[in-house]
Amino acid sequence: MKIKFLELTNTSARFVLSDATPAEANALRRTLLSEIPKLAIDKVEILLGNIRDESGKEYESVTPLFDEIIVHRLAMVPLPTDLSMKFPSECGCKGEGCQSCSVIYTINKKGPGMVYSGDLIPLGDPKFKPVDDLIPIVKINEKQAVLLYATAIMGRAKEHAKWQVAHAVGYKYYPDVKINGEKCTGCTECINSCPKKVFENQDGKVVAKTVDACDLCGACVEACPKGALSVTGSEKDFIFTFETDGSLSAKAALIKALDILSTSFGRVKDTLSMLG
Amino acid sequence: MIIPVRCFTCGKVIGSYYEVFKRRVEGGEKPGEVLDSLGLKRYCCRRMLLTHADLIDDIAKFD
Numbered sequence: 001m002k003i004k005f006l007e008l009t010n011t012s013a014r015f016v017l018s019d020a021t022p023a024e025a026n027a028l029r030r031t032l033l034s035e036i037p038k039l040a041i042d043k044v045e046i047l048l049g050n051i052r053d054e055s056g057k058e059y060e061s062v063t064p065l066f067d068e069i070i071v072h073r074l075a076m077v078p079l080p081t082d083l084s085m086k087f088p089s090e091c092g093c094k095g096e097g098c099q100s101c102s103v104i105y106t107i108n109k110k111g112p113g114m115v116y117s118g119d120l121i122p123l124g125d126p127k128f129k130p131v132d133d134l135i136p137i138v139k140i141n142e143k144q145a146v147l148l149y150a151t152a153i154m155g156r157a158k159e160h161a162k163w164q165v166a167h168a169v170g171y172k173y174y175p176d177v178k179i180n181g182e183k184c185t186g187c188t189e190c191i192n193s194c195p196k197k198v199f200e201n202q203d204g205k206v207v208a209k210t211v212d213a214c215d216l217c218g219a220c221v222e223a224c225p226k227g228a229l230s231v232t233g234s235e236k237d238f239i240f241t242f243e244t245d246g247s248l249s250a251k252a253a254l255i256k257a258l259d260i261l262s263t264s265f266g267r268v269k270d271t272l273s274m275l276g
Numbered sequence: 277m278i279i280p281v282r283c284f285t286c287g288k289v290i291g292s293y294y295e296v297f298k299r300r301v302e303g304g305e306k307p308g309e310v311l312d313s314l315g316l317k318r319y320c321c322r323r324m325l326l327t328h329a330d331l332i333d334d335i336a337k338f339d
Binding site for chain 2: 060062063064065073076077078117132133134135136138139140141144161164167168243245246
């Protein structure tokens with residue numbers, strides 16, 4: 001399996017996966033979607049009753065949204081993830097909550113105004129500040145305030161989508177667009193029919209310029225009056241794309257996914273060898 | 277109600293784009309062009325902003 005990057009930004013990646021099988025490409029897709037550990041808010045304690053500020057002004061703890069909705073919205077906020085952190089069940093504290101398996105956040109905001117994800121303040125290391133500061137959580141009026149404590153733990157997307165690092169994960173077979181030079185008359189029907197603008201006219205000759213963009217739809221094959229075109233997909237090479245929510249960089253997510261894959265394949269191999 | 281944090285279909289965080297989107301569209305820009313410049317390229321994410329009915333202010337009155 002070989003990987004060659006076509007595009008790589010902090011939160012997205014597009015690469016060619018070559019020397020692989022469809023099963024391997026799909027294993028990578030599924031691992032990216034559901035196996036990478038990530039930090040997300042799991043438990044929230046919301047203070048009920050009146051909240052008093054320094055000047056003695058009183059605020060109510062009610063908001064226009066139900067507490068459950070606020071908690072769900074907080075859980076969906078991407079938090080920067082340190083992959084060296086442990087799952088609570090595997091941690092030395094036995095799930096009670098300690099620095100190596102959980103991060104505690106607080107929101108203390110008085111109305112009027114919008115409560116944003118940026119109002120989530122980590123108690124402890126400031127590196128856990130939410131990736132995106134501008135996600136609206138709830139809007140409160142001048143008589144309302146929000147005071148809460150939230151605990152974030154590591155988890156996997158298998159259990160809940162809030163622990164999903166990568167989204168829009170997909171791949172396609174690497175396109176092979178062949179133009180038969182003898183049959184082609186340069187009528188440019190294929191150029192007009194292609195929705196992805198793969199073809200280009202170069203001095204009366206049609207050439208496939210951006211093959212990467214081809215979706216194997218076959219519109220050009222149908223449009224060609226001379227039958228000079230053929231479009232097929234390679235079953236050994238794939239164009240793979242995915243994005244992350246920012247909790248991990250695209251590169252870190254891919255490295256972790258490949259790491260998880262090789263560990264689980266290693267486990268299968270060990271079990272098989274024990275059977276003899 | 278209030279803009280969802282993530283796209284229902286793909287899971288991309290779209291909540292943080294809403295206020296920018298609203299401000300720019302009210303300023304006279306074309307919604308499609310604003311979505312393009314925000315980098316929302318899939319139609320699942322685009323409909324999240326385009327079809328959102330922001331009712332939080334109407335509900336806040338009754339608290």
